[in-house]
Amino acid sequence: xxxxxxxxxxxxxxxxxxxxxxxxxxxxxxxxxxxxxxxxxxxxxxxxxxxxxxxxxxxxxxxxxxxxxxxxxxxxxxxxxxxxxxxxxxxxxxxxxxxxxxxxxxxxxxxxxxxxxxxxxxxxxxxxxxxxxxxxxxxxxxxxxxxxxxxxxxxxxxxxxxxxxxxxxxxxxxxxxxxxxxxxxxxxxxxxxxxxxxxxxxxxxxxxxxxxxxxxxxxxxxxxxxxxxxxxxxxxxxxxxxxxxxxxxxxxxxxxxxxxxxxxxxxxxxxxxxxxxxxxxxxxxxxxxxxxxxxxxxxxxxxxxxxxxxxxxxxxxxxxxxxxxxxxxxxxxxxxxxxxxxxxxxxxxxxxxxxxxxxxxxxxxxxxxxxxxxxxxxxxxxxxxxxxxxxxxxxxxxxxxxxxxxxxxxxxxxxxxxxxxxxxxxxxxxxxxxxxxxxxxxxxxxxxxxxxxxxxxxxxxxxxxxxxxxxxxxxxxxxxxxxxxxxxxxxxxx
Numbered sequence: 264x265x266x267x268x269x270x271x272x273x274x275x276x277x278x279x280x281x282x283x284x285x286x287x288x289x290x291x292x293x294x295x296x297x298x299x300x301x302x303x304x305x306x307x308x309x310x311x312x313x314x315x316x317x318x319x320x321x322x323x324x325x326x327x328x329x330x331x332x333x334x335x336x337x338x339x340x341x342x343x344x345x346x347x348x349x350x351x352x353x354x355x356x357x358x359x360x361x362x363x364x365x366x367x368x369x370x371x372x373x374x375x376x377x378x379x380x381x382x383x384x385x386x387x388x389x390x391x392x393x394x395x396x397x398x399x400x401x402x403x404x405x406x407x408x409x410x411x412x413x414x415x416x417x418x419x420x421x422x423x424x425x426x427x428x429x430x431x432x433x434x435x436x437x438x439x440x441x442x443x444x445x446x447x448x449x450x451x452x453x454x455x456x457x458x459x460x461x462x463x464x465x466x467x468x469x470x471x472x473x474x475x476x477x478x479x480x481x482x483x484x485x486x487x488x489x490x491x492x493x494x495x496x497x498x499x500x501x502x503x504x505x506x507x508x509x510x511x512x513x514x515x516x517x518x519x520x521x522x523x524x525x526x527x528x529x530x531x532x533x534x535x536x537x538x539x540x541x542x543x544x545x546x547x548x549x550x551x552x553x554x555x556x557x558x559x560x561x562x563x564x565x566x567x568x569x570x571x572x573x574x575x576x577x578x579x580x581x582x583x584x585x586x587x588x589x590x591x592x593x594x595x596x597x598x599x600x601x602x603x604x605x606x607x608x609x610x611x612x613x614x615x616x617x618x619x620x621x622x623x624x625x626x627x628x629x630x631x632x633x634x635x636x637x638x639x640x641x642x643x644x645x646x647x648x649x650x651x652x653x654x655x656x657x658x659x660x661x662x663x664x665x666x667x668x669x670x671x672x673x674x675x676x677x678x679x680x681x682x683x684x685x686x687x688x689x690x691x692x693x694x695x696x697x698x699x700x701x702x703x704x705x706x707x708x709x710x711x712x713x714x715x716x717x718x719x720x721x722x723x724x725x726x727x728x729x730x731x732x733x734x735x736x737x738x739x740x741x742x743x744x745x746x747x748x749x750x751x752x753x754x755x756x757x
Contacts, residue, residue, distance in 0.1 A: 268288060268291055268292060268295075270311055271291060271295060271307075271311060271314075272288075272291065274311070274314060274315065274321070275291075275321070275324075275325065275328070276484075277457075278321055278325070278455070278457070279325060279402050279455050279456070279457055280456065280457045280479070280480045280484040280487075280488065281325070281328060281480070282479055282480060282481055282484075283328065290327075290328060291328060293327075294324060294327035294328055295307060295310065295324070297327070298310070298320075298323070298324050298327070302320070322402075322404060323404070325402055325403065326403045326404055326405045326406070332371075332594040332596070333371045333372065333374045333375060333419075333475070334374055334418065334419045334420070334421050335374045335377070335378050335381075335415075335419055335420055335423045336378045336382075336423055337374070337375065337378075337474070337475075338474065338505065338506055339378075340525055341474075341503055341506070341525055341527075342379065342382050343382075344522065344523060344525050344527075345379075345382075345470065345503065346382050346383065346386050348522060348523070348536070349470065349501055349527075349534070350363060350395075350470075352534055352536075353469050353470075353499075353501075353534065356499060356533050356534065357469075359394060362393065362394055362395050362396040363394065363395050363396070363469045363470070364395075364396045364398070364467060364468045364469050364470075365379060365395060365396070365397045365398070365468065365469065365470045365471075365472070366398050366399075366400060366465075366468045366470070366471045366472070366495070367379065367397070367398070367399040367400070367472045368400055368454060368456060368471055368472065368473045368476065368492065369400070369401055369402075369454075369456075369473065369474075369475070369476035370399030370400060370401050370407075370410065370451070371403075371406055371410070372406050372409045372410050372415070372419075373399055373409070373411070373413065373449065373451070374415070374419055375399070375472060375474065376397050376398070376399035376410075376449045376451075376472075377413070377441055377445060377446075377449060379397050379472070380395075380397050380445055380448045380449060381427070381431055381445060383395050383397075384445070392448060396450075397448060397449050397450075398449065398450045398451070398452060399449055399450070399451045399452070400451070400452045400453070400454025400465070401451075401453070402453070402454065402455050402456075404453060407451050407452075407453060410449075410451055411446070411451055412440075413440055413441035413445075413446045414435050414438050414439070414440045414441075415432075415438060415439055415440075415441075416437070417437075417438075417439070418597075418627070420439070421626075421627045421628045421629075431445055452465065456476075456488045456491060456492075457484070457487065457488065457491075461491075465495060466494075466495055467495075467496075467497050468495050468496050468497065469496070469497055469500055470500065470501045470502075470503065471492050471495065471496060471500070471501070471502045471503070472502075472503050473488075473492060473502055473503065473504050474503060474504055474505040474508070475505040475508070476505075477504065477505075477508050477511060477512055478505075478508060478511075482511075482514070485511065485512055485514065486514050489502075489512060489514060489516040489517065490516055492516075493516055493517065493530060496530050497530075498531055499530060499531035499532075499533045499534050500529075500530045500531065500534070501527055501528065501529055501530070501534060502517055502528040502529075502530070503527045503528075504527070504528070506525070506526065509526045509733070510730070510732065510733045510736055511730075511733075512528070513528075516528075517529060517530055518530075518535070520535060520536060521740065522536045584606070584613065584615055584616060584619070584724075586602075587599050587602050587603055587606065587616070587619060588619060588724070588726050590602070591619065591622065591623065591726045592726045592728065596623050596626070596627075599619070599623060600620065600623050603616050603619055603620045603623075604620075607620075614640055614643060614644070615640075615724055617636045617637075617639055618636070618637065618640055618649055618650055618653060618724055618725065619724070619726075620636055621633040621634075621636035621637045621640075621653060621657075622653060622725060622726065624636070625653070625656065625657050625660060628660070630657055630660070630661055633653075633657055634654070634657055637650055637653055637654050637657065641654070646677055647677075648674050648677045648678045648681060648684075648721050648722055648723075649722050649723060649724045649725050651670050651671075651673045651674045651677065652670070652671070652674045652681075652683070652684055652687075652722060652725060652727075653725060654670040655667045655669075655670030655671040655674065655684075655687060655688075655691070656687070658670060659687060659690070659691060662694075664691045664694050664695035665695060667687070668688060668691045668692060668695065668697070668700075671684050671685075671687050671688035671691060674688075674721070675688060675707075677721075678721030678722075680711055680718055680719070680721060681721030681722065682707075682708050682711040682712055682718060682720065682721075682731075682734065683720050683721075683722065683727060683729055683734075684721065685704050685705075685707040685708045685711065686704070686705075686708045686729075686734050686738065688704045689701045689702075689704030689705040689707075689708060689738070689741070692704060693741065693745070698745055701741075701745060702742065702745045702746070705738050705741055705742050705745065706742065708734065708735070708738045709735065709738050709739060709742065712731055712734060712735040712738070713735070717731075
């Protein structure tokens with residue numbers, strides 16, 4: 264069964280918008296072979312004809328293609344903004360005659376809508392069950408069943424204080440199950456955002472969370488989906504996307520606003536914050552990624568997910584570092600972590616693996632372990648831009664702004680043109696109220712990214728994919744705000 268995958272990719276894209284390129288092709292091929300075998304079909308061409316006739320079979324295939332990487336209270340600052348600012352604004356507009364409706368579109372295994380319910384419960388208490396109606400929708404039927412069971416591994420709690428986990432979850436073997444009272448507060452629906460029509464009850468939402476979903480769609484598909492989300496909202500409504508997806512969804516369907524350092528989209532005028540700044544991009548720059556070795560252009564051959572990481576792996580050659588890096592980019596962090604352990608056990612001189620392991624640990628908020636690995640690497644390579652940059656990120660993620668500033672400044676010293684280092688230095692200075700220093704660092708970012716030529720990141724290893732156009736936009740926005748603040752401050756001292 265070696266037929267071309269193009270027809271399958273087109274069928275799936277037309278059905279639900281998923282883009283299956285690069286490493287995703289390998290996942291598609293494995294899913295097709297398994298599904299065709301189950302259906303008793305020997306040739307993919309025959310299976311393609313079967314898929315075209317059976318919509319349920321397509322839906323079942325898609326359950327093996329989606330990436331369901333999420334956790335509780337992901338990007339919690341957005342949830343805090345919702346609870347503290349946006350929902351009170353909606354109550355002032357509509358009153359409390361009806362519950363406010365919130366949809367988590369692309370809810371995966373349920374961590375996001377359950378996080379919303381817990382946040383509402385923490386703020387409004389028992390009244391929250393009357394004041395709010397929370398729903399979750401996803402394309403993947405199987406993952407919705409998991410969401411309804413509400414049983415999660417410890418990995419899902421990397422953004423949750425232990426006290427909160429103990430208050431709302433009960434141990435279930437090595438996992439934890441959400442309390443029935445909270446589970447009952449979320450209604451789950453099968454939801455294809457490209458469906459020609461939605462069920463009648465899926466409408467009149469006040470807030471839609473559409474986070475970390477649009478990364479799987481091209482611009483045309485995103486435009487179509489945003490228009491559908493627009494139709495699902497009431498005349499005055501809000502859409503929240505992942506912070507890294509903000510500008511990719513600024514396609515003219517909604518108004519993009521910034522409030523307290525966070526970005527979201529608004530339908531209508533009444534929900535605009537009092538001091539909102541109109542945001543628009545006048546310059547669009549071609550996004551670039553962190554420089555990676557040329558060999559990364561080849562599709563990596565990785566150990567299949569189903570293969571145990573045991574003595575069978577030990578008999579095989581150690582995986583290549585770039586293959587592992589690509590796994591991390593594809594959010595296959597568990598497999599990447601196992602392969603890093605295998606690589607380090609086979610080759611103690613492969614010190615770069617320490618940084619990738621630290622990257623994974625840092626994203627899991629295991630900061631002590633991550634910092635130890637970074638320091639071990641820096642003992643051998645004290646002038647590594649990647650190691651010092653990761654050190655700065657670990658401090659930033661813990662709100663240790665002065666330590667982060669020191670680390671990012673060292674990266675700038677090592678790689679003067681590293682625009683990600685200048686940007687995060689500016690961010691850390693801004694949060695530490697060092698406004699003059701933040702202004703200068705943002706100006707450096709603006710200078711570097713306004714260049715007609717593509718400027719290298721100065722980083723060789725870390726799986727940091729920062730859209731150049733997004734950073735330039737955010738930089739110019741912060742420069743405007745800082746310039747206004749500095750002018751007022753300087754006038755006050757005169």
